[in-house]
Amino acid sequence: MASSTAFLLPLLFAAASLLSSSAANFHQSTDITWGDGRAQILNNGDLLSLSLDRASGSGFRSRNEYLYGKIDMQIKLVPGNSAGTVTAYYLRSEGSAWDEIDFEFLGNLSGDPYTVHTNVFSQGKGNREQQFHLWFDPTADFHTYSILWNPQRIVFYVDGTPIREFKNQESIGVAFPKNQPMRLQSSLWNADDWATRGGLVKTDWSQAPFTASYRNFNENACIWSSGQSSCGSNSSPTSDDKSWFSQELDSDSQGKMNWVQKNYMIYNYCTDVKRFPQGLPPECNATA
Ligand SMILES: *[C@@H]1O[C@H](CO)[C@@H](O)[C@H](O)[C@H]1NC(C)=O
Numbered sequence: 001m002a003s004s005t006a007f008l009l010p011l012l013f014a015a016a017s018l019l020s021s022s023a024a025n026f027h028q029s030t031d032i033t034w035g036d037g038r039a040q041i042l043n044n045g046d047l048l049s050l051s052l053d054r055a056s057g058s059g060f061r062s063r064n065e066y067l068y069g070k071i072d073m074q075i076k077l078v079p080g081n082s083a084g085t086v087t088a089y090y091l092r093s094e095g096s097a098w099d100e101i102d103f104e105f106l107g108n109l110s111g112d113p114y115t116v117h118t119n120v121f122s123q124g125k126g127n128r129e130q131q132f133h134l135w136f137d138p139t140a141d142f143h144t145y146s147i148l149w150n151p152q153r154i155v156f157y158v159d160g161t162p163i164r165e166f167k168n169q170e171s172i173g174v175a176f177p178k179n180q181p182m183r184l185q186s187s188l189w190n191a192d193d194w195a196t197r198g199g200l201v202k203t204d205w206s207q208a209p210f211t212a213s214y215r216n217f218n219e220n221a222c223i224w225s226s227g228q229s230s231c232g233s234n235s236s237p238t239s240d241d242k243s244w245f246s247q248e249l250d251s252d253s254q255g256k257m258n259w260v261q262k263n264y265m266i267y268n269y270c271t272d273v274k275r276f277p278q279g280l281p282p283e284c285n286a287t288a
Pocket residue numbers: 106107108109112113114115195196197198
């Protein structure tokens with residue numbers, strides 16, 4: 001055991017450094033969209049930071065638009081008393097019938113857990129919230145938050161562990177995002193009217209500026225440009241790593257997701273019968 005570990009570790013480090021060297025440079029891959037200097041690209045493009053003070057938050061977006069992809073980002077969330085702050089990290093298309101795949105990190109008092117809020121919009125319709133706590137302190141270090149979006153499913157991952165799967169269930173009449181290219185967007189803003197314990201805990205501006213940091217942005221995706229997909233007309237990728245395009249959850253991943261949902265899920269629209277007196281949304285009742 002020990003000897004095989006000794007043999008494997010250098011390989012793992014080599015693989016890890018390959019992965020990180022393929023991360024996009026923020027100078028080339030993103031545009032700061034708002035915040036008047038509160039968003040900054042640092043370390044020659046390896047690091048991006050967003051900040052929030054009483055006057056404004058800040059945000060950025062990807063230059064590329066995607067029509068399917070696997071997007072990874074390492075994020076270190078606002079530390080300390082982050083109550084009232086929201087760090088949003090999501091894919092979104094344009095227009096009034098937009099598609100959107102959301103991670104939102106709702107801050108909390110020091111020592112109290114962040115809430116990871118997720119949602120999926122198709123053609124302007126959301127109302128599909130699931131919320132989680134995390135099994136680690138997301139402010140102590142960087143962790144990887146990923147969105148997998150392929151024709152069969154959307155999967156939300158935290159450090160490679162799936163926490164939520166939204167399957168393509170067009171066969172039972174549930175709209176699925178598939179026609180509208182989306183950009184990655186991220187922002188840090190004040191939402192103390194609702195974010196922490198339903199708005200009871202207000203942002204403590206004496207702690208400002210609040211800062212979240214980003215690194216190792218990976219866009220393994222079909223890039224959409226001038227009406228065409230880099231993956232070609234049949235939209236299946238030709239790039240070196242195309243496994244994400246048909247990726248599904250194997251039994252190991254399924255087991256991990258069940259563990260997260262059993263132990264860390266704090267809200268699921270699919271069990272909120274009071275909210276849907278006419279019956280739960282169809283995707284909730286469908287058998288997997
Ligand atoms: C903040 O902490 C409280 C107490 O542990 C918890 O109920 C809540 O879900 C946490 N998150 C938010 C965003 O309020």
